[in-house]
Amino acid sequence: MVGRIRDEDIAEVREKARIDEVVSSYVTLRNAGGGSQKGLCPFHDEKSPSFHVNPSRGFYHCFGCQAGGDAIAFLQQIDGLGFVEAVERLAETFGVQLRREEDDGRPQAPRGPQRGRLVEANKVAEAFYREQLTTPDAVEGRRFLDGRGFDQSAADRFGVGFAPRDGEALLRHLRGRGFTEEEVVAAGLVAVGRSAYDRFRGRLLWPIRDAGGDVIGFGARRLFDDDRIDAKYLNTPETSLYKKSRVLYGLDLARKDIGLSSQAVIVEGYTDVMACHVAGVPTAVATCGTAFGDDHAKVLRRFMHDHEEFRGEVVFTFDGDSAGQKAAMRAFAGDQNFVSQTYVAVQPDGLDPCDLRLKEGDGAVRELVASRTPLYRFVLSNIVARYDLDRADSRVDALREAAGLVTSVRDRSKVDAFIRELAQMVGVDPEEARQEVRRAAARGPKEPSGSTRRDAPAAPAEPTAGAPERRPALPDLRDPRFTMERETLKLVVQVPGVLGRLVDDLDGEDFTHPTYRGVWDAVVASGGPRAGSGDASWASRVAEAATDPAARAAVSALGVEPVPSATAPDAAYANAHVVRLQELTVLRRIAQLKSRLQRTNPVEQQTEYNRMFGELVALEQQRRTLRDRLVNES
Known part of the structure; x- marks a missing residue:
């Protein structure tokens, strides 16, 4: 069994691990005066930044949720690492050689933690795939990129690669680099059936990176008709690194511009992200094989200064078809995740950013984002458009359905603007629309019989005999x-x-x-x-x-x-x-x-x-x- 890490080496890790460098891989920080920096807390959802970092002291603290500590504690909390794993990862990053108590003072090379080995395996795989894109076998991949308007420099910029059709090419390469089968399977690069084989074969690949730039997975596009997997896109399965509900493709490239502009553009695919960045919209990101959800919103908000002091923009791009409208409804349901104004950008012909760039050039992509429409207006318009507004009964029905949507808005400051927009769309007096919204609010959402409203106040609990008395609240520390x-x-x-x-x-x-x-x-x-x-x-x-x-x-x-x-x-x-x-x-x-x-x-x-x-x-x-x-x- 490996011995305990020496105390002096842990102290050296603490001294050399710059807390601001560690934290900034997860949170956008701004100067807060007095040598301190601040940003939105990564440990709880907040609208005003209460997360402070003091680089000279090597400490962070959130005045909202009370999370705090040094760089080691930060990695433990944000990545779910043990103390030793966090120390080893920081030692690897900041060049500290760790020794163990049983080594009698002889230096021992730090053992890579499991996460470090998985990241390294993905990094090696990315380099391998990129090299394979230049081979004769990858001609279909290069043809696909060229057909989508991307040259070699764009492929290099995004690390696009090709997985050989040989089902064990990557496995052999990784074994040659010293990785065990357990490690490459855990990384999601290799699958095991009767024997181990490459998960991605004969596909074009995009490396998926976390906000800090580490490769944590891949997205693979089908190229050949004889591919035994019918799905057009295949992603890395869920691993300890890759959680699709928290991953945004392109965030590593977009995070700086998102922080500077407080704008984020949400697109639907890898090539759409590429098209936006190449066309001059560097704030574009995409989900990876799943709909944009609450966890994505929490990740994004940390980087775009989405708080009460500054309101930015979140722009969703959707297709103009029914699927795009459903996606807009889902986005509207999650609208309250942002203080920022939410918008939707839909090209009239239903073209996605990649197709739009191919057809009309880079300027058209920039114009698509610039001509965005408030999300609530887009959603309300879609509802109203289903009714014949020349008929009085249809106007009533349209008003009633849309009013129910308005009542779902938790930010009451937005409701009045929604009501005025709704009245104008339907062609009724604003006061009539306001009364309908009040009636909709009074009706409330329909609940299954016997269910309890989630927002209903809980009944006070009866004291239990023999239960310990509650500890009296302490005075405020800032008294x-x-x-x-x-x-x-x-x-x-x-x-x-x-x-x-x-x-x-x-x-x-x-x-x-x-x-x-x-x-x-x-x-x-x-x-x-x-x-x-x-x-x-x-x-x-x-x-x-x-x-x-x-x-x-x-x-x-x-x-x-x-x-x-x-x-x-x-x-x-x-x-x-x-x-x-x-x-x-x-x-x-x-x-x-x-x-x-x-x-x-x-x-x-x-x-x-x-x-x-x-x-x-x-x-x-x-x-x-x-x-x-x-x-x-x-």
Whole structure:
């Protein structure tokens, strides 16, 4: 069994793994001031960015869901990796050689984690397929690309390749590169029947990459009539890397432009993505063998700054046929996933972007996107178009059906605009349309008998006898009463070196909020603030030492929040915080002692009264000394 990774190597991984580089493969980050960056949280759905990254501290924290930690924790959470797997992947990425405790100090090459081996297998397969596209056997593939208007440079740009018709060509190649059958099957490159064979044979292939650029799967297009698989397109099956409900083809190429423009164009196929990018629409992406769903929307929103502070555009392209209209209805149902305005771009002749480019050129593709129509208008128009509006009864029916659709909109700010559009389409007074929408809302959606509405409030649960009492809610960590505790702990977590010997005067009693007390206890368990001076992994060690999840989350928050100082915090700045925190502790003790003195009879309890009075005098002197220190050093 392989031994434990050495602590110093883990510390080196933490030091070298740039948290902003790791996170930016999944989230578009923008400067937030104070050396911090922010973006939409990848761990929960949100409309305003509350996910912060502090590169200099190596920490991330979401103030919405409280997720936080260092680069190792980020990979563990976002990719479902174990601690060792995350360390090994980062070590591989940032060039750290890992050693094990049983190695007696001798360097050991890092073992590639399973994901790393699968990614590498896909990478090798991509290079193999691309090389095969230049062979005589791939003439049909090259002819297909040429017929779709793509030259060799376009094929290279998107990594298009060809799978030999020989059913074991890739398998032999991968074996020659040291991959096991278990690895290539797990990667979805090889299937096993009576024996192992290449999953893709005699097909044109597009590599499918994640947002960070790693090849995680392939899409394969049928070329030959004798292909035993009838499906025109065949994709990699579900693997630990490839989840079709979360994959958007072309996102690796489009993500930068999506982030810059806050626009995303959703097309239906690989060649449509290619056509858009080549034609000058670099924000195009496509789903891979499945309809655009909620998970796709969540992935996309992270990169397009889709939040309340900035509203972008999501443009869907659909065919003009009935299937395209059904797709538009599905997209409308998921419209509430976006704060951004949603649009639909449909070419009158029903041409997809690839065919449109072939027929009318690059400019026509750009014009298709530029002439987009609001999605709600497209959907309402399709409903209304089914009715004969010259007849009064048909106008009523059209209004009634469309009104039911309007009531499904969760964003109430959009409803009034929808009502006005609907009234104009049907040819009725806006107030009549508004009343019909109200009636539709009152009727509500039809539910099966005995079912419960999902949006109905749940009945309060009856207390169970013998059940433990609920833990009382803790005060808000940002309550002004705890500001000095928070700001002092920021220094302890971020720049412990500036505190020097000042922290020797601090103890747990200086932190009155239970969570901040938990953070301080974790600091002490990690060796105290002095142990963190010059230690790049200090904040991570404190987080690991925290026994309370709330304290652990607080450490990551304290690690990314900017310190409110015009310059880098120095000893004087730190001294002011430590002394003020001590002064608050003394003031609390004075208040408690005065309360006890008021309840003590000076005649009957003279000894106790005199003792407390002397203690009060000493505390008042301590308070004056602390106040003088603040004045003299300010």
